[in-house]
Amino acid sequence: MIEFFNEFSSFFREFNLQTILSMIAVMWYFTRDIKNSIDSLDKDVREMNTRMSRLEGTVYGKDVYNQIGK
Numbered sequence: 001m002i003e004f005f006n007e008f009s010s011f012f013r014e015f016n017l018q019t020i021l022s023m024i025a026v027m028w029y030f031t032r033d034i035k036n037s038i039d040s041l042d043k044d045v046r047e048m049n050t051r052m053s054r055l056e057g058t059v060y061g062k063d064v065y066n067q068i069g070k
Helices: 002-013 017-031 035-069
Strands: none
Touching: none
16 A cells, blocks of 8 residues: 555656646546536436337337237
């Protein structure tokens, strides 16, 4: 574990403060909308599942009810 911290600190010693801050800013810029994207994707998948369930109910539901009646 100590070896990991030694390598981690030596890795960051190679960079100056400006490089580290710019890396943080770039990572923030590209990851700032991930939660909104995931929420939007989840909403789209739920809407698609609702539409597919309705479609399956209209297409296959009438056949199921006919077999139950027989």
